[in-house]
Amino acid sequence: MQFTDFDTETFLRDYWQKKPLLIRNPWAQWTNPLEPDELAGLACEDDVEARLVSHAGGALTAEDGPIPAERFGELGRDQWTLLVQAVDHFVPDVAALIEPFRFVPNWRIDDVMVSVAADGGGVGAHFDHYDVFLIQGLGRRRWQVGAMCDERTPLLPHDQLRLIADFEPLEEWVLEPGDILYVPPGIAHNGAAVGDNCMTYSVGFRAPSRAELIGDFCDDLLDTMTDDDRYGDPQLSPQDNPGEIAGTAINKLHAMLLEGLSDREAFARWFGKYNSTPKYPEIDWRPEDPVSAAEIVGALASKVPLHRNPASRFSFVRQNGGILLFADGECFECRAESAELAELLCAQTAIMVEDKFIHSASAIDLITRLYNQGSLAFEAED
Structure with a gap:
């Protein structure tokens, strides 16, 4: 799926991380890629993250998946919403919804969450720390957006949901199939289904916090440090008060810390691996039997397209005249072909590999390694 009426440059300049935007059906032809029953089936699976939010007795309640199939028959006329994370990992047609948003770098894209709701169903007024495009897939949904929020925004007491205590809508729209609402980080928003079988596809983005970056990078650095790398003061001289931590000592200790954090190449390598780590690393996408380089060459020679696993995360950085490719938490040093x-x-997301790569040992080795770790696969054209 692609857009036919959307100005990327204007959007990035005037709206991205600045203010909400309603985009009325920009698709060449909108087709809902998943049926409500199919989403419910996914929610029953053990390896799929799902949540059922229902409104009964004047309060919102949340049940984490897997959701028993019989539970859906018990909902009746309750105002309920089923939310399933990372549906793009399992349904190629849902993964295709990400393609029009590739004007945002791959490393910033998270996943596509899909929801289906009964009339009046929603998850309450809330805000996110990341950008999101809310695509109306089926039915209609009323969206309200409010003011900018942060960690000081009062929330209602709830064990599982972060609901804004005093939500005041500033704008309101009803979205029809194919319409999109863009919501920047921190903007309060609230959606409610208008009629049954209301499906929404949420294309979400990643925004690492400073705390996450520092914490995880430092954890990685610790594995490379030795116990004998310690503070020393061979030029120590007497000081007036032994209780003082002298400025010279603070400067040296601070420099020790910053020196360990200042290696940009090490940071780039770490971040590429950290950022490309699969959302659900416990799911094993590897083939049952590893393939050899010769088998890869044979498949490529047969002109079978090479596809990225929709659950895989690919990105790269340029370093030292070559490329560091990151895929599913692994780093591959690449040069030339x-x-x-x-x-x-x-x-x-899919390529027909050219002959020059088939005849390159380094390219075949890269494809073989990526295939055997489950990041790539061969798929015949329909």
């Missing part, structure tokens, strides 16, 4: 191939794999 393998570097060119790495860029293609990051730019496109």
